[in-house]
Amino acid sequence: MTTGSPGNNTPLIEARGLHTFYGDSHILHGIDITIHKSETVSLIGRNGMGKTTTLRTLIGLAPPRQGTIKVHGRDIKKSKVHKIVHQGIAYVPDDRGIFPNLSLYENLIMAARSGPNGRDDWPLSRVLDLFPRLKERMGHMGNQLSGGEQQMLTIGRALMTNPDLILLDEATEGLAPKLRKIIWAVIKQIKKAGIATVIVDKDIKTLLEISDRNIIIEKGKIIYDGDSEKLIKEPEILKKYVGV
Amino acid sequence: MQKITKPVQLFLLIALGFALWFPSVGDEFYVELLINIMIIAIFAMSLDLLVGYTGLVSLGHAAFFGIGAYGLGIFFGEMNQYSIWAALPVSLILTALAAVVIGWISIRTSGIYFIMLTLALAQMFYYYFFESKLYGGDDGMFISTKPDVNFGSIQLLDLGNEHTFYYFTLGILVVVFLFLVMILRAPFGQVITGICANEQRVRSLGYATQRYKLASFVIAGTLAGLAGFLEAAHTGFITPSYLGWHESGNILVVVILGGLGTLYGPIIGAVALVLLEDFLPDITEHWKIVLGMIIVCVVLFLPNGISSLSGKIFRIPSQIMKTILRG
Numbered sequence: 001m002t003t004g005s006p007g008n009n010t011p012l013i014e015a016r017g018l019h020t021f022y023g024d025s026h027i028l029h030g031i032d033i034t035i036h037k038s039e040t041v042s043l044i045g046r047n048g049m050g051k052t053t054t055l056r057t058l059i060g061l062a063p064p065r066q067g068t069i070k071v072h073g074r075d076i077k078k079s080k081v082h083k084i085v086h087q088g089i090a091y092v093p094d095d096r097g098i099f100p101n102l103s104l105y106e107n108l109i110m111a112a113r114s115g116p117n118g119r120d121d122w123p124l125s126r127v128l129d130l131f132p133r134l135k136e137r138m139g140h141m142g143n144q145l146s147g148g149e150q151q152m153l154t155i156g157r158a159l160m161t162n163p164d165l166i167l168l169d170e171a172t173e174g175l176a177p178k179l180r181k182i183i184w185a186v187i188k189q190i191k192k193a194g195i196a197t198v199i200v201d202k203d204i205k206t207l208l209e210i211s212d213r214n215i216i217i218e219k220g221k222i223i224y225d226g227d228s229e230k231l232i233k234e235p236e237i238l239k240k241y242v243g244v
Numbered sequence: 245m246q247k248i249t250k251p252v253q254l255f256l257l258i259a260l261g262f263a264l265w266f267p268s269v270g271d272e273f274y275v276e277l278l279i280n281i282m283i284i285a286i287f288a289m290s291l292d293l294l295v296g297y298t299g300l301v302s303l304g305h306a307a308f309f310g311i312g313a314y315g316l317g318i319f320f321g322e323m324n325q326y327s328i329w330a331a332l333p334v335s336l337i338l339t340a341l342a343a344v345v346i347g348w349i350s351i352r353t354s355g356i357y358f359i360m361l362t363l364a365l366a367q368m369f370y371y372y373f374f375e376s377k378l379y380g381g382d383d384g385m386f387i388s389t390k391p392d393v394n395f396g397s398i399q400l401l402d403l404g405n406e407h408t409f410y411y412f413t414l415g416i417l418v419v420v421f422l423f424l425v426m427i428l429r430a431p432f433g434q435v436i437t438g439i440c441a442n443e444q445r446v447r448s449l450g451y452a453t454q455r456y457k458l459a460s461f462v463i464a465g466t467l468a469g470l471a472g473f474l475e476a477a478h479t480g481f482i483t484p485s486y487l488g489w490h491e492s493g494n495i496l497v498v499v500i501l502g503g504l505g506t507l508y509g510p511i512i513g514a515v516a517l518v519l520l521e522d523f524l525p526d527i528t529e530h531w532k533i534v535l536g537m538i539i540v541c542v543v544l545f546l547p548n549g550i551s552s553l554s555g556k557i558f559r560i561p562s563q564i565m566k567t568i569l570r571g
Contacts, residue, residue: 059448085450097445099438101246101505110434111449141246142441161450 011070012037012165012196013058013089018067020050020057027053028064029220035165038194042207044242045217051200052094054217055167058198059091060084072116088116088164092171094200096154100143104134107142107153108160115162121193122159130186131156148179155186165196172201184210204244208232216241245297245428245437248508252554256508263414267407275410281518282413283474286420288498288510290467293424295496296505297433298460299440303359303492304346304366305468310487312339312469313476314373317385321482328391328403332473339469340462342369347461351454354443363489374484384483387476403477413474417511420467424507427463436460440505501542503549512551 013035020028027050035041043051056062058069060081069077071087085091099107108127114120128135131152137145145153151171158166168187172180184206190197191210201207208214208228216224218241224231231237238244248256263282267275287309294300315335320326350361373379390409393401403409427433435456438446447453476482485491502513520538524531546552 061444061448080452081444081447082450082452085448091448093445093448097442097448099441099445101437101441102434106434106437110431110438113450157449 010037011035012039012072014068014070014073015058016068018054018057018064018069020053020062020064022053022062027062027220028057030067031057031217031220031222033058033215033222035196035198037164037196038191039196040191040210040212041196041198042211042214043198043200043217044204044207044214044238046242049217050220051217052169053220055091055169055198055200059089059167061091085161086113086116088162090158090161090163090166092154092158092166092168094170094173096150098142098145098150098153100141102142103138104140104142104145104149104153105138108134108156111157111160113161116164119162122162124160127156127159130159130189148175148182151175151179151183152186155183155190159190159195163195165198166190168197168199168201170200170202172203204238204242245425245433245507246505248425249554252508252551255554259511260418264411267410272406275406277518277522279406279410279413279478281514282417283471283478284495284498284518285511285514286417286474287468287471287495288502288514289420289424289507290464290471291495292499292504292507292510293428293436293460293467294464295499296509297428297440298436298457298464299443300351300457300461301359301496302350302362302461302464303489303496304362304364305464305495306489306491307346307366307369307487308339308343308465308468309472309475309491309495310373310482310484311342311369312336312472313482313486314379314385314472315339315469316391316473316476317387317482318379320391321385321387324389326389326391328393331391332470335473336466336469339472340466343462343465343469344458347458347465351457351461363492366487366492367489370484370487370489373487380482382484384481387480387482390477390480409478413478416470416474420470421507421511424467428507432456432459497539501539501549503551506549506551509549509551513549516550 011034013033015031015033018028018031019026031054033054043054045051053062057064060079064077068075071084071089076084076087108124112124133149134152134156137149155171171187172183175183187197187199188210199207199211208231211228213225213227214231215222216237223241224237263278266278291302291305294302294305312335315338316331319334320331346362346365349365350358353361374382379385390403392399393403401408401412403412435446435451439453439456443453472486498513498517499510501516502511503509520535524534528534542550
């Protein structure tokens with residue numbers, strides 16, 4: 001395993017030796033992952049290798065059987081999901097999880113909360129400035145939105161929680177190229193705003209362009225951890241483990 | 245919550261106008277029938293909060309209806325005079341406490357297990373009252389008089405008068421409806437509606453969903469207790485069957501028939517079911533088969549309940565108007 005250099009010495013999340021199971025299936029085999037403040041990290045790997053499970057483990061939706069997870073230095077392994085969210089971690093799931101029976105406005109506003117240190121950097125107006133399309137659809141119900149609008153809403157909702165870190169799972173999956181460009185542009189703006197992100201996506205080229213660090217997962221184990229420049233110089237690694 | 249459309253608002257206002265006007269011209273029998281409908285509507289709206297908005301299908305909701313009724317019977321049933329300001333809080337507090345206990349245990353499960361737990365816990369209450377000689381057992385209890393509604397020494401309402409009781413119940417129905425609209429439009433309503441759609445997602449937005457589910461359960465149970473209190477005060481009689489699973493199933497049918505997750509749907513369901521139960525026996529002695537067929541047809545052809553007809557009905561005149569305007 002190659003270890004990359006973190007940009008900041010204070011870890012936002014520090015997970016050690018994570019072993020996560022779904023029933024009897026052993027998915028994560030001793031994952032170590034550290035995310036620093038304002039860092040953009042990509043999780044790369046083929047389907048079924050444990051990328052989504054890693055994100056779900058970090059947010060508490062798939063609690064690990066072994067290992068430790070610290071957020072801002074505090075152990076959260078036994079914390080419930082809502083408590084972890086209160087520590088400044090937001091999750092954008094691959095299924096988007098829009099509430100179809102609530103309006104777009106209600107979907108956004110119910111996520112509004114101050115950040116861990118009482119920060120309120122992302123009020124509704126700022127989120128709507130980031131996604132002007134949502135402004136036009138405020139009264140529409142969740143099930144009346146297109147896939148792209150739903151994705152914007154999901155990211156907007158995550159921002160409304162004023163997080164320190166956003167876990168983005170396949171945020172551009174199934175979207176038209178034009179919409180993908182919009183989502184990537186938003187992710188770049190989130191990075192610029194100093195929010196750390198862990199991104200899972202199939203668009204490796206853009207991931208390498210945007211990420212400070214890349215982690216490759218193979219069969220529930222981290223087999224590579226390094227910056228984009230380094231990974232680009234080692235194309236055989238991408239070819240072997242990702243097929244590109 | 246889903247917006248109540250302008251045509252539906254208009255329909256509800258017309259229905260309210262009719263309800264206010266009816267006792268002045270209607271037969272006493274139908275005044276009585278309407279009181280019954282309104283009590284069932286309150287009971288059904290309380291269940292709609294749980295099933296239609298929170299996504300918790302309970303088969304034990306009648307327990308709270310019965311506890312509300314027994315609360316009145318046990319503490320005030322033998323008194324010749326008592327105040328509603330004492331009797332109603334006692335009934336509501338008892339029901340709320342029972343809802344906290346049943347809810348606290350039940351919400352730890354979901355789906356079929358939640359249904360089975362609510363059913364089992366409610367049946368425990370049913371058998372307790374069924375076998376309790378102290379509270380009349382199978383024979384039930386009588387309530388000697390209706391509560392006084394006084395302010396100091398001034399009598400505000402004479403609930404012994406059937407028409408006054410009618411307007412009192414109508415007032416409570418309107419207040420309960422508006423109260424539920426208010427809480428469903430508040431952040432609390434957004435959270436429980438979110439739980440109904442995707443509980444895990446609500447948790448990952450930072451909400452302790454169990455607390456919200458319990459709060460919804462307790463509000464729904466307490467409102468069912470209010471309906472039970474009204475039923476006991478109205479009929480002057482309580483029976484253990486009020487708490488039984490049959491009653492829980494019946495009220496679920498009212499909600500489904502009228503339309504889940506609408507609030508006004510359960511009122512329509514209560515009107516439809518009580519009127520059908522009243523008129524069908526005059527047509528055939530096998531009226532329950534006919535009633536069953538009607539319910540099956542509604543479920544098959546109007547999966548969102550009778551209230552979903554409103555959208556279709558109001559669309560017809562607007563389409564006719566559009567056709568005329570197009571020439």
